[in-house]
Amino acid sequence: MADKEDPKNGKMGKGKSKVVCGYPLSIFFIVVNEFCERFSYYGMRAVLVLYFKYFLRWDDDLATSIYHTFVALCYLTPILGAIVADSWLGKFKTIIYLSIVYAVGQVAMAVSAIHDITDSDRDGTPDSMTFHIVLSMVGLFLIALGTGGIKPCVAAFGGDQFGEHQDRQRRTFFSVFYLCINGGSLLSTIITPVLRAQECGIYSKQKCYSLAFGVPAALMVVALVVFIIGSGMYYKAEPQGNIMLDVCKCIGVSLAYTICINTFYITAYQQWLKKLLIAQIKMVLKVLFLYIPLPMFWTLFDQKGSRWTLQATTMDGNFGALVIQPDQMQTVNPILILTLVPIMDSLIYPLIKKCGLNFTPLKRMTVGMLLAAIAFVCAALVQIQIDVSTKQLLHSSPYILSGQGFIYFKLTIKGKANSDTEIVENQAITFVGFTDYFLVYFRFVNGMKTAVNVSTAAADFGLIEPFYYSNYSQIKNGKATFTLRSGSQSCEYSTNFGFGSSYTFFIHSTLVFGSNCQDSVTAVEDIKPNSVHMALQIPQYFFITAGEVMFSVTGLEFSYSQAPSNMKAVLQAGWLFTVAIGNFIVLIVAELAKIPKQWAEYVLFASLLVAVCVIFSIMAYFYTYIDPTEIEAQFKKKINEDDEDDKSKPGKAEVEMVKRDSIKCHDEYDKATQTKM
Numbered sequence: 122m123a124d125k126e127d128p129k130n131g132k133m134g135k136g137k138s139k140v141v142c143g144y145p146l147s148i149f150f151i152v153v154n155e156f157c158e159r160f161s162y163y164g165m166r167a168v169l170v171l172y173f174k175y176f177l178r179w180d181d182d183l184a185t186s187i188y189h190t191f192v193a194l195c196y197l198t199p200i201l202g203a204i205v206a207d208s209w210l211g212k213f214k215t216i217i218y219l220s221i222v223y224a225v226g227q228v229a230m231a232v233s234a235i236h237d238i239t240d241s242d243r244d245g246t247p248d249s250m251t252f253h254i255v256l257s258m259v260g261l262f263l264i265a266l267g268t269g270g271i272k273p274c275v276a277a278f279g280g281d282q283f284g285e286h287q288d289r290q291r292r293t294f295f296s297v298f299y300l301c302i303n304g305g306s307l308l309s310t311i312i313t314p315v316l317r318a319q320e321c322g323i324y325s326k327q328k329c330y331s332l333a334f335g336v337p338a339a340l341m342v343v344a345l346v347v348f349i350i351g352s353g354m355y356y357k358a359e360p361q362g363n364i365m366l367d368v369c370k371c372i373g374v375s376l377a378y379t380i381c382i383n384t385f386y387i388t389a390y391q392q393w394l395k396k397l398l399i400a401q402i403k404m405v406l407k408v409l410f411l412y413i414p415l416p417m418f419w420t421l422f423d424q425k426g427s428r429w430t431l432q433a434t435t436m437d438g439n440f441g442a443l444v445i446q447p448d449q450m451q452t453v454n455p456i457l458i459l460t461l462v463p464i465m466d467s468l469i470y471p472l473i474k475k476c477g478l479n480f481t482p483l484k485r486m487t488v489g490m491l492l493a494a495i496a497f498v499c500a501a502l503v504q505i506q507i508d509v510s511t512k513q514l515l516h517s518s519p520y521i522l523s524g525q526g527f528i529y530f531k532l533t534i535k536g537k538a539n540s541d542t543e544i545v546e547n548q549a550i551t552f553v554g555f556t557d558y559f560l561v562y563f564r565f566v567n568g569m570k571t572a573v574n575v576s577t578a579a580a581d582f583g584l585i586e587p588f589y590y591s592n593y594s595q596i597k598n599g600k601a602t603f604t605l606r607s608g609s610q611s612c613e614y615s616t617n618f619g620f621g622s623s624y625t626f627f628i629h630s631t632l633v634f635g636s637n638c639q640d641s642v643t644a645v646e647d648i649k650p651n652s653v654h655m656a657l658q659i660p661q662y663f664f665i666t667a668g669e670v671m672f673s674v675t676g677l678e679f680s681y682s683q684a685p686s687n688m689k690a691v692l693q694a695g696w697l698f699t700v701a702i703g704n705f706i707v708l709i710v711a712e713l714a715k716i717p718k719q720w721a722e723y724v725l726f727a728s729l730l731v732a733v734c735v736i737f738s739i740m741a742y743f744y745t746y747i748d749p750t751e752i753e754a755q756f757k758k759k760i761n762e763d764d765e766d767d768k769s770k771p772g773k774a775e776v777e778m779v780k781r782d783s784i785k786c787h788d789e790y791d792k793a794t795q796t797k798m
């Protein structure tokens with residue numbers, strides 16, 4: 122293994138890669154691969170729930186459950202990928218094979234979203250939903266296997282490209298790696314929703330989910346091709362046998378020694394191998410033990426996509442020329458990552474170092490946790506603001522009185538109109554989940570003796586009988602012009618709809634068609650427009666992202682640097698497993714806690730994280746940083762010495778395991794274990 126500077130060709134990293142500015146060129150292919158892969162993953166994920174809901178026609182509950190199951194699976198499969206990579210195929214081959222599985226999964230998703238395939242009556246809707254459901258579930262399973270399987274391998278494979286004395290470069294690599302993840306995810310979460318909104322189809326036009334899944338599929342193929350192009354330059358660490366089997370064997374043999382019956386004779390060479398494996402297992406277990414409190418961070422972090430997005434649906438997203446959708450607020454995270462990672466790396470961390478403070482990885486992670494807790498306190502404060510504004514509107518819940526004949530309504534308002542609102546008994550508006558933020562609700566009450574037809578340039582809302590009211594209809598927020606028509610006579614009424622608002626328009630009995638009907642219609646606000654601006658979510662996004670930079674970027678590098686050479690991917694998988702557990706905690710706490718006040722739930726999560734953070738800092742205090750390469754080198758030196766020794770004694774080296782009496786076994790074992798490292 123060539124991991125020292127080679128003066129002839131200027132190589133410094135491992136493998137055959139040229140070195141550019143102190144970094145092995147092979148790294149370029151790995152970060153580009155990660156960029157494309159994350160584009161593919163996050164792009165597909167961005168439209169997945171809408172695909173379930175609008176294409177497969179699932180209800181909100183089913184769509185949400187399948188979505189979370191898929192995400193959880195994506196963070197469980199890394200264990201599988203890591204075992205395959207570290208014990209059998211090696212990281213390189215595992216990445217190649219699982220990337221193919223991944224790309225096939227993405228293609229299956231894209232094909233499953235072509236409605237024309239089963240639309241034999243050509244009415245724009247699939248005729249055999251089973252085909253689309255089965256294909257998309259197979260696709261999602263393959264994607265989870267692929268994305269999760271390669272995830273621990275790519276980061277560890279990147280780390281492998283650096284030589285022993287390139288700690289600084291390796292740290293920078295993990296930062297750049299994180300930047301690429303966020304560059305890819307930022308672009309895709311902007312692009313795929315736009316693609317989805319296009320209309321496409323052979324026989325009939327429908328929302329273009331196939332394109333929204335097709336582009337991520339193409340990016341996954343690009344990721345694979347880029348990775349293969351770099352293949353001649355990589356340092357490919359050989360898999361070191363079946364690690365899991367070795368671990369089990371090691372435990373078994375140790376037990377045999379301990380209970381001292383039926384023990385085996387093992388050469389001194391094998392003794393050292395066993396001791397090395399025990400030392401490596403100890404390194405991994407120490408780190409895994411330290412990981413126990415970590416899922417709590419992810420529990421808070423992953424609520425960006427759920428609770429915080431729902432919070433945004435009750436806020437005003439009007440940023441002047443730009444109107445932001447609640448789910449688009451999530452792009453603030455990768456945008457902030459792209460700015461914060463370079464600032465931290467080139468300014469904050471060096472500054473802290475200059476101040477003489479030893480800001481160790483575990484200290485960074487502790488601060489990251491605290492920042493996430495602060496983010497949730499900010500979220501709670503914003504929630505209190507929202508609740509105050511909602512309370513005001515509930516008190517002003519109106520009664521509508523008609524002129525002649527007195528039509529009388531009492532409106533029961535239970536939620537915001539922009540949040541996939543359900544009309545109950547034509548009177549109450551109940552929040553059931555978020556769909557389209559731009560839609561608001563309205564209805565008309567006809568106080569005239571004649572039937573009135575209501576329409577806009579885009580839609581006809583039908584005829585309203587005298588002294589009767591229309592059902593609620595949806596319309597895009599912003600300015601709307603209604604045409605009120607009775608027979609051949611008409612007039613126009615214009616109004617503005619704010620985000621989240623709902624209106625009842627009362628047509629006066631005194632309305633005269635042909636004249637200005639602006640004064641003859643009274644608009645009553647059923648639900649006030651959202652008044653708390655979405656910009657108020659920026660502080661909470663800032664703190665959670667700053668926390669992510671300190672926690673996640675550091676943790677990724679920490680998991681690599683503290684892992685023994687044969688278990689790098691296994692420890693990366695352990696790190697990702699904390700993400701999966703964090704997601705399960707969200708489901709459990711949300712289900713069990715059932716806290717009526719959302720702000721209180723945010724405070725609860727913040728407090729839990731602070732408590733966990735205290736425990737983690739105590740555990741971190743007792744953790745001793747190790748240099749696995751150094752420890753392994755000492756063991757290997759000893760192994761080589763004893764190997765030579767064994768070879769000089771004919772026949773002994775060939776004997777793998779010879780059954781001997783327990784006294785001999787003890788003698789040998791004691792001799793080997795008394796030798797100092």
Ligand SMILES: N[C@@H](Cc1ccccc1)C(=O)N[C@@H](Cc1ccccc1)C(=O)O
Pocket residue numbers: 159163299302303306307310451452454455458669673700
């Ligand atoms: N900041 C996230 C990416 C992101 C992009 C758009 C919306 C939300 C998040 C990120 O960097 N993710 C990394 C690390 C990670 C984070 C959480 C769970 C697992 C891994 C990634 O590898 O995806």
